[in-house]
Amino acid sequence: MSRPRLHERVAALREQRAAQVRTRLRRTVTRRDGVRFEVDGHWLTGFCGNDYLGLAQQFAVVNALQDTASRDGAGGIASHLVCGHHAVHEALERELAEWLQAPRALLFGSGYLANLAVVQALLSDDEDVCVQDRLNHASLIDAARLAGCRLRRYPHADPEGALRQLRGVPDGAAMLVTDGVFSMDGDVAPLRELALVSRVQHATLYVDDAHGVGVLGPDGRGSVAAARLDFAAVPLQLVTLGKALGSYGAAVVGDASLIDHLAETARPYIYTTALPPAQAAASLAAVKLARKDQWRRDKLETLVGRFRNGAQQRGFELLPSDTPIQPLICGEDARALSLAAALEAQGFWVAAIRPPTVPEGRARLRITLSALHTPAEVDALVDALAWARDAVEQGYGAVA
Numbered sequence: 001m002s003r004p005r006l007h008e009r010v011a012a013l014r015e016q017r018a019a020q021v022r023t024r025l026r027r028t029v030t031r032r033d034g035v036r037f038e039v040d041g042h043w044l045t046g047f048c049g050n051d052y053l054g055l056a057q058q059f060a061v062v063n064a065l066q067d068t069a070s071r072d073g074a075g076g077i078a079s080h081l082v083c084g085h086h087a088v089h090e091a092l093e094r095e096l097a098e099w100l101q102a103p104r105a106l107l108f109g110s111g112y113l114a115n116l117a118v119v120q121a122l123l124s125d126d127e128d129v130c131v132q133d134r135l136n137h138a139s140l141i142d143a144a145r146l147a148g149c150r151l152r153r154y155p156h157a158d159p160e161g162a163l164r165q166l167r168g169v170p171d172g173a174a175m176l177v178t179d180g181v182f183s184m185d186g187d188v189a190p191l192r193e194l195a196l197v198s199r200v201q202h203a204t205l206y207v208d209d210a211h212g213v214g215v216l217g218p219d220g221r222g223s224v225a226a227a228r229l230d231f232a233a234v235p236l237q238l239v240t241l242g243k244a245l246g247s248y249g250a251a252v253v254g255d256a257s258l259i260d261h262l263a264e265t266a267r268p269y270i271y272t273t274a275l276p277p278a279q280a281a282a283s284l285a286a287v288k289l290a291r292k293d294q295w296r297r298d299k300l301e302t303l304v305g306r307f308r309n310g311a312q313q314r315g316f317e318l319l320p321s322d323t324p325i326q327p328l329i330c331g332e333d334a335r336a337l338s339l340a341a342a343l344e345a346q347g348f349w350v351a352a353i354r355p356p357t358v359p360e361g362r363a364r365l366r367i368t369l370s371a372l373h374t375p376a377e378v379d380a381l382v383d384a385l386a387w388a389r390d391a392v393e394q395g396y397g398a399v400a
């Protein structure tokens with residue numbers, strides 16, 4: 001028998017990752033106060049979270065969670081189709097549908113699960129095709145694999161490439177799937193062109209707007225609304241509740257019959273426990289604030305502009321992003337790690353993102369801004385970045 005031993009294989013893979021400096025480590029946060037994190041006994045100013053609007057610790061949001069938890073408890077108790085569907089879930093779905101001007105919304109345990117659900121429930125046949133941007137989120141790639149449909153990828157933000165891929169599979173049912181805002185690059189997908197491609201190719205367009213909703217467009221309605229498209233053009237849109245909304249969970253918003261079908265058939269919807277009502281109550285409070293507090297978006301936009309100006313004046317090359325995701329491409333993994341370490345030494349927490357999360361040779365610092373940052377903190381980050389770059393170039397700041 002030549003069956004490989006899993007323990008041995010895992011040990012070899014771990015050694016290989018260590019040799020490539022690709023071991024993944026978690027840092028433990030002991031306290032969080034807005035964008036300030038206590039880590040290993042030091043307070044750092046974080047430019048790495050996704051709490052873009054500063055809602056995660058907002059008073060009304062936390063209060064809603066506490067009130068509902070004291071009435072209904074901590075857990076979701078059961079799946080939605082059994083006895084876990086609570087009036088708070090219903091109210092949150094209504095609020096999301098109204099906000100995004102679509103007939104229906106359906107809650108999911110997370111964005112990852114929602115993506116699995118959408119593709120798995122709609123593309124079941126091996127003749128079907130899921131056409132995706134090359135830089136789409138990992139959960140979308142996994143979704144196509146789970147569905148068992150064909151997966152075709154096109155070059156980043158290239159509607160012509162999407163058209164070619166769809167033309168290549170003319171007989172299967174088709175979905176065209178893209179991130180609205182690309183999570184590691186911060187740029188926005190060419191949604192109007194992709195909507196046109198979908199229309200001529202009879203493909204259903206699905207936009208994963210994990211980083212767009214709350215931040216972009218009129219009333220923070222996201223990248224689809226910012227592109228002046230509605231649910232007729234984009235029948236399905238993913239909203240995550242754990243990023244700009246500062247809570248946890250996700251929803252798919254859009255066409256009534258597609259969404260009802262998901263609720264009845266999608267395995268990642270049916271076979272999992274409903275979100276705790278308290279968490280849904282926090283999300284509902286956050287959605288109301290996100291709709292109303294335009295000042296959070298205005299402040300965020302000003303900070304993004306301030307960061308870009310400052311970084312460009314210091315000679316940094318930025319990607320074409322107007323969103324709170326502002327990556328600095330470093331190339332080699334080691335350079336990204338050294339820069340992150342040099343920033344930490346100055347009191348800043350910025351994530352170094354390495355392959356396989358980003359393509360080989362495209363390691364980067366993924367800097368994210370929040371409405372909670374002050375202009376002075378943004379300026380200090382830019383100074384620290386310039387110092388870190390000089391230190392790393394002179395060979396200091398090397399990391400183990």
Ligand SMILES: *Cc1c(COP(=O)(O)O)cnc(C)c1O
Pocket residue numbers: 110111112113115137139179183208210211240241242249250
């Ligand atoms: C974070 C993210 C998800 C997953 O959402 P979770 O609610 O965190 O599971 C999906 N798609 C994109 C583009 C994301 O950035």
